[in-house]
Amino acid sequence: MPTFKLVLSDPISGKARQFEIKDPLAQRxxxxKIGDELDGSVLKDFLELPKGAKIRITGGSGIEGAPMHPGVPGPVKRYILADGPPGYWPPKRGMRKRKLVRGNTISDSIVQINAVIVYPQGYSGPPAIPLGAKEIEKLTKAKEGTPA
Structure with missing residues (x-):
């Protein structure tokens, strides 16, 4: 019985929210794989998405903290020679390091799934994850020209 933490990002508002996904929704x-899209209506219990919106999987991490890597096929753990993200940010250009990563497929050993909302073409409505009161206040002050 898998349980996931779904971190869903909204490109319009720039905000992210975390949801706990349990069975039977977790089975979906x-x-x-990373890059796959899922119909947005599967999250109707958690969030109201506009009609036609989709959810694109962008990554995740396993129970040991290893990030999912798009270049490693399947639901496996592998050591790769990493020269850049995800999983390794070299301090100097050209540096490489052997790092543990997860494959690009979601399995029951994945704990966190990162995803982004893909709005329908030409959508101009409000964001699915709205801005908070403090963010709205900062935006209105910035428009008026007063420092925040």
Whole structure:
């Protein structure tokens, strides 16, 4: 019985929210790969998305903290020689390091799934994850020209 933390990002508002996904909804995510899209209506219990919106899987991490890597096929753990993200940010150009990563497929050993909302073409409505009161206040002050 898998349980995931879904971190869903909204490109319009720039905000992210975290949801805990349990069975039977969690079974819909098993087998999806990085870059796959899922219909937005599956999250109707958590968030109201506009009609036609989709959810694109962008990554995740396993129970040991290893990030999912798009270049490693399957639901496996592998050591790769990494020269850049995800999983390794070299302090100097050209540096490489052997790092543990997860494959690009979601399995029951994945704990966190990162995803982004893909709005329908030409959508101009409000964001699905709205701005908070402090962010709105900062934006209105910035428009008026007063420092925040």
């Amino acid at each position: 995510f098993i087998g999806l």
